[in-house]
Amino acid sequence: MLCGACAAFALQQKLRRIRRELDKAVAQRDSEHSGRLAMQRELRAVMASKLAQDDALFYAPIGTISSCFKRCVGTPRQGHLAPRTRAVLQLKRSAISPDSLDGLNKFSHVWVFFVFHLNNNQRWTRGLTGGGGTGDDAAALRKVAGTFPAKVTPPFLKRKVGLFATRSPHRPNNIGLSLCRIDRVDMAGLAIHLRGIDLVHGTPVLDIKPFVPAYDAVTPAHVAPWVESSLQHNRAVLWEPGAQEQVTALAAALHLYKDEPQEAIAAIAEALEVDIRSAFMTKKAAGQKGGGSIKGSSSSGILLFDTLAVHWATQGGDFNSVSVSRVELAEGADAEDDDVSEEALQEDA
Template structure:
């Protein structure tokens, strides 16, 4: 059954690509056709990403079955399965816009809600620590269907230079596990959740484990790292530096306020909007995120878009990058609106964080 799913997904993806190529050859001569092609390309890409995520999940299950039934040898890559302890309620609705590292956005709040089968007493005494390590699964990767592991990547701060993937914190790695250090804001043993500050996780990320940060062993006395990941690089030749983030007009601020109010009243359980109930607090959070240049290396070098967007708590923020003669480009927020199906980016199967009192998570959806 899983093999049939893989074949069906691959066939569907091939059919979508073939249809796009045929339409391109037939109708590229006119402007109307080009507009249609853009719309078709958007549909094809979103469909392809959804298929890649579904295919990756199916292949993970098939590999587990094959590993269980095959003989053990040194040439066999062992596969290990882990239960998860809970999921993250995060303001980052999609992968795009999620910080590349933890602690980059101090105003970022995220809540870890334990699964119902995890005793709440596991959190006893955690509040005595200031920080914790969060071990999680990169559940929205789109490269898991590929058989060949990519050895190098190009980090945004290196402007095109390649380094080994294991020398980075990229989500696209041989084992899609992430590790982030976050500040503990609140531990609620009775309700079974932990509130963190500074996490860089997308909404509904499965959490494998958390461990308290212990300074005497976790902070080495003698340590070093390349300059491009250090603070000295950020204060000097920082390619991602933004000088300021402002509203393009009073109407832009009003539209963001309206979208925030709508999400508060209609989407509380589907997003982390409850973490930013105050509009001024939400605005500060939005601006702090936009102060990190989210564009790819290629887009920064050769911009192809006039307006960009990022989705936070299901509020879609549209903005422009304005180059100035000052200290880096500026970000101008042009409008905010509630995320609609038209703009919905592909998500994994588990997209809603459970209410800790009424909803149970089906862990088999991962």
């Protein structure tokens, strides 16, 4: 009798375990099914938003930028901060005639209207058109879209201000405006060689217009105090022994600076003089991230410049100087490696 009772109890326990596993499997199946349905609703809503053209405008790029800067992090906030930096605007031969460039070489500077193509703020920009779609589709889109962040933190200011009071690249419409110096115009090649750039490699260009000081330079003019103070924050760039020699040794492998190592060295220094760290790196070095202060800790990174990987480091959160430890070829480095978090969208300005 005792053995029979033990066997019955063991069987009941086994049945309960099987039932729990079955219930778990059913719940998981239902959850996955629900998740698939939600994803399908969101996808339909997004597609409806993209197809809705009633209150949206569409433009095709006229060309693409080939830049010495391969990633967002490391690209100067403004091109005039690094006047030796270089880029080439390659126009689309299928859409642009060489005659369009006739006379442009008579100007020293050009306005470049472009797209911040590496921004990942699509869930906010979708909200500008009202979302598109109806019923469940519209409700799904409203969950992933929203009001664009109203405030951001400009460089060197420890508080947030209104987005439209900044030059932040993270905007409701990913359109940028950059003033570049014209190095030369290649009509036959449909290319404009530029200097003093703040454009990342692969940037789509919407339009260009010549800079006319009588129209574009306004005097008197004033700017916000935080802009004035940010212009004074240049860092000392120190080259460790052998680093400049590495640039010289790799001069033949450069693209925009081919066989011009001294120009490349000068341009790299100009880029590093500006605080090229991301918002996350800046806060981490200043002890604003995580538990407790880590002020005095080092920041380090790699600046992808032309075909080079420039290894830099600094000591302390004040970032008064930066040193270049070594330079090597950047094999397989690509701008799409950037990881711009939603937090960075609200902090980098």
